[in-house]
Amino acid sequence: MARSQVKTKRSWTTKREAKARRLENIKKITTSKVIPTESIVEAMELVIQPHDRVVMEGNNQKQASFLSKSLSLVNPDKLHDLHMIMSSISRPEHLDIFEKGIAHTVDFAYAGPQSLRIAQMIEDGQLKMGEIHTYVELYGRLFIDLIPNVALVAADKADADGNLYTGANTEETPTLVEAAAFKDGIVIAQVNELTDELPRVDIPGSWIDFVVVADSAYQLEPLFTRDPRHITDIQVLMAMLTIRGVYERHQVESLNHGIGYNTAAIELLLPTYGESLGLKNKICKYWALNPHPTLIPAIESGWVENVHSFGGEVGMEPYIAARPDVFFTGSDGSMRSNRTLCQLAGQYSVDLFIGSTLQMDPDGNSSTVTSGRLAGFGGAPNMGHDPGGRRHSSPAWLNMIESDNPLARGRKLVVQMVETHQAANKPVFVESLDAIDVAKDASLATTPVMIYGEDVTHVVTEEGIAYLYKTDSIEERRQAIASVAGVTPIGLDRDMKTSRKLRERGIIALPEDLEIRRSDAKRSLLAAKNIEDLVDWSEGLYTPPAKFRSW
Amino acid sequence: MARSQVKTKRSWTTKREAKARRLENIKKITTSKVIPTESIVEAMELVIQPHDRVVMEGNNQKQASFLSKSLSLVNPDKLHDLHMIMSSISRPEHLDIFEKGIAHTVDFAYAGPQSLRIAQMIEDGQLKMGEIHTYVELYGRLFIDLIPNVALVAADKADADGNLYTGANTEETPTLVEAAAFKDGIVIAQVNELTDELPRVDIPGSWIDFVVVADSAYQLEPLFTRDPRHITDIQVLMAMLTIRGVYERHQVESLNHGIGYNTAAIELLLPTYGESLGLKNKICKYWALNPHPTLIPAIESGWVENVHSFGGEVGMEPYIAARPDVFFTGSDGSMRSNRTLCQLAGQYSVDLFIGSTLQMDPDGNSSTVTSGRLAGFGGAPNMGHDPGGRRHSSPAWLNMIESDNPLARGRKLVVQMVETHQAANKPVFVESLDAIDVAKDASLATTPVMIYGEDVTHVVTEEGIAYLYKTDSIEERRQAIASVAGVTPIGLDRDMKTSRKLRERGIIALPEDLEIRRSDAKRSLLAAKNIEDLVDWSEGLYTPPAKFRSW
Structure with a gap:
C-alpha cells in the first residue's frame, strides 16, 4: 500500500492552537x-x-x-x-x-x-x-x-x-x-x-x-498527627506483637506505616520496648513515611537513618528543618516531599507495609469501603501488595521464601494490624465485604478491595499473629485468620484443634509464644504519652496545630 | 522512661556540614x-x-x-x-x-x-x-x-x-x-x-x-531504531497473530512495546493489516513507548492518540516537534521525556506489555540472562507483570477475568512474543534457564528471572498463541506453552491429544483459527520496508543517524 493512500490529512498541532486561543482570550485580564x-x-x-x-x-x-x-x-x-x-x-x-x-x-x-x-x-x-x-x-x-x-x-x-x-x-x-x-x-x-x-x-x-x-x-490537613493520649493498652499489645513477631523476626529494615493509632503505638514503643530487645540499628532504619510526630522519639533516640515523605505535616516543619540528616530538605533548608517518588519507593523499595482496615473477609481480603461509602484507598493498594516487578533482595524479602524452587523469589511483607472489633463493637472480621454491595449499587466494574488476601503476609490482632505467608492453601489461610479473629463470627467458627496445630507449626503465634505478657502491655511503655511529650522530645521544635494542644 | 535517659547526643546536620566542606575544597577551582x-x-x-x-x-x-x-x-x-x-x-x-x-x-x-x-x-x-x-x-x-x-x-x-x-x-x-x-x-x-x-x-x-x-x-544511543529491512516473514506472521489474536480480541487500547523486530513488525502492520480489519480507533491508541521510528506510519495514518516516552530517540526530534498532538513537548516545542513517570504509566496505566526473551522454561519463566552474561533487565520486569496494586479497570483488563468470584479483578496482559528458535538455531524453549547457573556463579540471592511464568498471559510464536490466562493449573500452562513451542525439546515433548483439546477449548490458537493464512504473511504487508520509507512517511522530518542510511 502506498503511503499516499492511507495518509491522513490533519493538523498535528490542534492542542497547541487551542492553547494559543485560550491564552489570547485571557489577555483582557492579564498580559503577564x-x-x-x-x-x-x-x-x-x-x-x-x-x-x-x-x-x-x-x-x-x-x-x-x-x-x-x-x-x-x-x-x-x-x-x-x-x-x-x-x-x-x-x-x-x-x-x-x-x-x-x-x-x-x-x-x-x-x-x-x-x-x-x-x-x-x-x-x-x-x-x-x-x-x-x-x-x-x-x-x-x-x-x-x-x-x-x-x-x-x-x-x-x-x-x-x-x-x-x-x-x-x-x-x-x-x-x-x-x-x-x-x-x-x-x-x-x-x-x-x-x-x-x-x-x-x-x-x-x-x-x-x-x-x-x-x-x-x-x-x-495535619492528617498524620496522632495524639498518643488516645492509644490504648490493646494497641500497645498489638504493637509489641508486631515489633517482636514481625519486625524483629524478619529483620525489617525499611518500611511504610499507614495512618493510625496502631502504627503510632509501634513508633512510640521503639525507644522503649524495642530498645529493651536490643533492636536499635537492626530494624526500622529506613522509612517511606509522612513526617509523623509520633516518630520523633524514635528519631531522637537514634533509631532512624532516613525518612522520605509523600507530603509534609503541619507543625513538623521546624523540626524537619533542624534534622536534615534524617529528612529530605532543599538547599534553603526546608523540607522537600514528593508523593510520586515516595509511592514508588513505598511500593518497590521497602521491606514492609503495615496498615489497618475496617473489614476483613475470611480469605483475608480487606476494604475500607463499607456500606454506602465510596471511599477509595489513596496509596494503600500500591504499597500493600507484593510488587511482582521487584528484582532486588533484602533480608526481610528473602525471609518470606518458603520453597526450595531455584526460581523462588522473595516477597514484600504486607501486614494487616487490626483489633477484632471496631468502635461500637462492630466486628472487623466479616463473612463478606460490604464493598461487594457498594460495587453493585455504584455499578463499579470490580469490587473495591483495598488489600487482597493473597497479598497479605501477616495479620496481627490482639489475639496474636497469623503468619499467612506460611500457609499452603486457601483453606489453611482461612483457618489461620479465624484463629486470630477473636469473638467475631469468623473467629467463633474456628476449629480449636486446627488452631492448635497451626500454632505448633508456627503459623499462628499467641503473645506468650513471643514471650510477651499481656499484663506488660501498658500505655506506660509509650515513649510519649501525649502531644506535649512529643514537643518535649523535639526540644520545642515541633509546633502542633492548636487543636492538638491541651496546655 | 524519661526522655533524657534515651536521648542521643549527636549532630543532625552531618551531611550538610560535609557538603559545606566539599564546596569549600573546590573553591580553588571555581567560585561559581x-x-x-x-x-x-x-x-x-x-x-x-x-x-x-x-x-x-x-x-x-x-x-x-x-x-x-x-x-x-x-x-x-x-x-x-x-x-x-x-x-x-x-x-x-x-x-x-x-x-x-x-x-x-x-x-x-x-x-x-x-x-x-x-x-x-x-x-x-x-x-x-x-x-x-x-x-x-x-x-x-x-x-x-x-x-x-x-x-x-x-x-x-x-x-x-x-x-x-x-x-x-x-x-x-x-x-x-x-x-x-x-x-x-x-x-x-x-x-x-x-x-x-x-x-x-x-x-x-x-x-x-x-x-x-x-x-x-x-x-x-539510537537504541529503539529498527530497520524494517531486517523484519522477516515469520515476524510478520507473529505480528498478524498478535494483532488479531491479542489486540483485537481483548480490545487493547493502551500498551507498551519492547525493543525488537517483532514489535516493530506489529507497528508497521497497523496501517495495512490492522486497517483491513477495521481496527483503527479501536486498538493501540495510547502508548507508553520510546519514539520508535517504526511507529511513524501508524501515527501518520491516524492510529495513535498519544505517546509518552521514557527517553528520546536520535533523529526523531524534528518529527516529534512537528507532532505535538501525539508526543509530549514543552513550551519551547521540543520533546519532554521522563523515564520514571513513563515506567509508572507503563506499569499501572496501560493494558498490555509485550516483549521478547532469549529463553523460556516449561513454566513460562523467561530470562535474557544467559550463560556467563549478567545482563539485568532494565524496565521489562516492571512493565511485564500484573501490578497487584492496580484498582482501575479498562475493557482489556476486565477481559482477563475468568472467574465469577465477586472479588475477581482484572489483569494486565503480559505477552511474550518469541520465535521458537533464536539465531544459530538455538531453541528459546528450554528445560531450565541458564539464569539459575548464573545466579549460583555470581552468588546472587535469587535467580535473575526477567518475566515470571505466572505473570505471562499470552505466548505468541510462529506456531500460534497460547492463552495462558485461561489455563487452570500449572500443568495446563505447561501443556499450552509446549503446544506452541515448535520443534524445540519442550515442543517435541508435547502430547498431541492434549494440544488438540487445548485448541478446542480456545487455550491455544493456530493461525488458521484466527483466519490468518501463513502464505499471506509477507514483508510486502509492512507499511515501510526500510528506513527510507520511514523518512518518506515522516515527510522528511525523521532524520535517521548515518549508520541507518543506505541511500
Whole structure:
C-alpha cells in the first residue's frame, strides 16, 4: 500500500492552537503570568472550556482550595461538563461543581470525607463515576489516556516568572503540572504569596502559565498527627506483637506505616520496648513515611537513618528543618516531599507495609469501603501488595521464601494490624465485604478491595499473629485468620484443634509464644504519652496545630 | 522512661556540614557553579570522597559519558572504594573504574553490552555486586537506603545559575538529581553547551551544584531504531497473530512495546493489516513507548492518540516537534521525556506489555540472562507483570477475568512474543534457564528471572498463541506453552491429544483459527520496508543517524 493512500490529512498541532486561543482570550485580564486574585473566576471561564479534562490538586493533605472554590463559582452556562481528575475528593465544593453541572465525570483515588455524598450523587445521576485508582495509577493515566487540558494546583510562593516554591508540601504538584505543561495544557497555580526571590525553585516557571495569589492560604490537613493520649493498652499489645513477631523476626529494615493509632503505638514503643530487645540499628532504619510526630522519639533516640515523605505535616516543619540528616530538605533548608517518588519507593523499595482496615473477609481480603461509602484507598493498594516487578533482595524479602524452587523469589511483607472489633463493637472480621454491595449499587466494574488476601503476609490482632505467608492453601489461610479473629463470627467458627496445630507449626503465634505478657502491655511503655511529650522530645521544635494542644 | 535517659547526643546536620566542606575544597577551582572543562578530574577529587555512594547517569540511551570518562581518570590513591549506582553499565570506563580500584561495589538495572565482562570481574573479585534492579526500584532506593552522596548527570544546556535544559532526553535525570540535591549531596551536570538563555528549564538551578561543559556531546544511543529491512516473514506472521489474536480480541487500547523486530513488525502492520480489519480507533491508541521510528506510519495514518516516552530517540526530534498532538513537548516545542513517570504509566496505566526473551522454561519463566552474561533487565520486569496494586479497570483488563468470584479483578496482559528458535538455531524453549547457573556463579540471592511464568498471559510464536490466562493449573500452562513451542525439546515433548483439546477449548490458537493464512504473511504487508520509507512517511522530518542510511 502506498503511503499516499492511507495518509491522513490533519493538523498535528490542534492542542497547541487551542492553547494559543485560550491564552489570547485571557489577555483582557492579564498580559503577564499573574492573574489578579479577584479575576480568577472570570479567568477560568476564559481558559477552561466545556468538556475539558481538569486535574485539580486535592489529596488527603494539601488542597488547591482557592481554585476549587473559584471553580464552583463559574457560570455553568459557560463552563460545564468538565471531566474532573482529583487525587482526593475532600472538600464540599469538590462535589458542588457536580451539583451545579459544571462537571459531570470524576476519576479519583480517595474520597474519605465525602464518600457518603458521592454514593448518593451517583445514585441521583448527578455525578458519573470514572474509575477508582491508587494515587500513582491515576498519575500514570495523566500521561496515557487521561491527559489533562488544565491543571489547577497549589504552591507556597511564586515569582513573576511563574517559578514555584512548594516548600515541605511538594507532594504531587510537579507530576500534575508535568502532565498538562508538556501536552499544551493550561497550568494555573494558586500561591500564598508572590515574591521577588524564592527560597528555592521546586517547579520551573517554564511549566507554569499562570499564578494567582489566593485569598487565603491553601488548605493543609495535619492528617498524620496522632495524639498518643488516645492509644490504648490493646494497641500497645498489638504493637509489641508486631515489633517482636514481625519486625524483629524478619529483620525489617525499611518500611511504610499507614495512618493510625496502631502504627503510632509501634513508633512510640521503639525507644522503649524495642530498645529493651536490643533492636536499635537492626530494624526500622529506613522509612517511606509522612513526617509523623509520633516518630520523633524514635528519631531522637537514634533509631532512624532516613525518612522520605509523600507530603509534609503541619507543625513538623521546624523540626524537619533542624534534622536534615534524617529528612529530605532543599538547599534553603526546608523540607522537600514528593508523593510520586515516595509511592514508588513505598511500593518497590521497602521491606514492609503495615496498615489497618475496617473489614476483613475470611480469605483475608480487606476494604475500607463499607456500606454506602465510596471511599477509595489513596496509596494503600500500591504499597500493600507484593510488587511482582521487584528484582532486588533484602533480608526481610528473602525471609518470606518458603520453597526450595531455584526460581523462588522473595516477597514484600504486607501486614494487616487490626483489633477484632471496631468502635461500637462492630466486628472487623466479616463473612463478606460490604464493598461487594457498594460495587453493585455504584455499578463499579470490580469490587473495591483495598488489600487482597493473597497479598497479605501477616495479620496481627490482639489475639496474636497469623503468619499467612506460611500457609499452603486457601483453606489453611482461612483457618489461620479465624484463629486470630477473636469473638467475631469468623473467629467463633474456628476449629480449636486446627488452631492448635497451626500454632505448633508456627503459623499462628499467641503473645506468650513471643514471650510477651499481656499484663506488660501498658500505655506506660509509650515513649510519649501525649502531644506535649512529643514537643518535649523535639526540644520545642515541633509546633502542633492548636487543636492538638491541651496546655 | 524519661526522655533524657534515651536521648542521643549527636549532630543532625552531618551531611550538610560535609557538603559545606566539599564546596569549600573546590573553591580553588571555581567560585561559581561552573567547573572549567579541563579541571573536572581535579574537581571530582575535591568534592567526591572515598566510600561515597555515587549515582552516575548512564542508561541504555543517554550517558554522562564525559563524567564517567573523567571519573576513570581520578587518582585511586585519593578516590577509592566508591559505591556506584547506575541504571546501566554500558561503557568500558564504567568497569575500568572498578579495575582501577576507584569503585568497588555496583548496584544497577541493566548491563547488556558489558554483561560478559561483569561476570568475569565478579569472579575475579574486582567488583562487588550489589543488587540487580528494575529502573524504578533502583530509583526508589535512592530515597530509602541507597541515598547518593554525589550525582553525576548529563543535560543538553545549562545557564550560569545551573538551570538545565535536557530537551528530548530528560529521561531519569530529574529523579537522580532530586535524590542527591535534597539530601545534601553534590550534583554535577555535564552539558553540551553553556548559554545565557535556555529554551526551557527542565531541572531548576536550585537543585544543581555544578555544571561543566563536556569536551564532546554526551553519548546518546539510537537504541529503539529498527530497520524494517531486517523484519522477516515469520515476524510478520507473529505480528498478524498478535494483532488479531491479542489486540483485537481483548480490545487493547493502551500498551507498551519492547525493543525488537517483532514489535516493530506489529507497528508497521497497523496501517495495512490492522486497517483491513477495521481496527483503527479501536486498538493501540495510547502508548507508553520510546519514539520508535517504526511507529511513524501508524501515527501518520491516524492510529495513535498519544505517546509518552521514557527517553528520546536520535533523529526523531524534528518529527516529534512537528507532532505535538501525539508526543509530549514543552513550551519551547521540543520533546519532554521522563523515564520514571513513563515506567509508572507503563506499569499501572496501560493494558498490555509485550516483549521478547532469549529463553523460556516449561513454566513460562523467561530470562535474557544467559550463560556467563549478567545482563539485568532494565524496565521489562516492571512493565511485564500484573501490578497487584492496580484498582482501575479498562475493557482489556476486565477481559482477563475468568472467574465469577465477586472479588475477581482484572489483569494486565503480559505477552511474550518469541520465535521458537533464536539465531544459530538455538531453541528459546528450554528445560531450565541458564539464569539459575548464573545466579549460583555470581552468588546472587535469587535467580535473575526477567518475566515470571505466572505473570505471562499470552505466548505468541510462529506456531500460534497460547492463552495462558485461561489455563487452570500449572500443568495446563505447561501443556499450552509446549503446544506452541515448535520443534524445540519442550515442543517435541508435547502430547498431541492434549494440544488438540487445548485448541478446542480456545487455550491455544493456530493461525488458521484466527483466519490468518501463513502464505499471506509477507514483508510486502509492512507499511515501510526500510528506513527510507520511514523518512518518506515522516515527510522528511525523521532524520535517521548515518549508520541507518543506505541511500
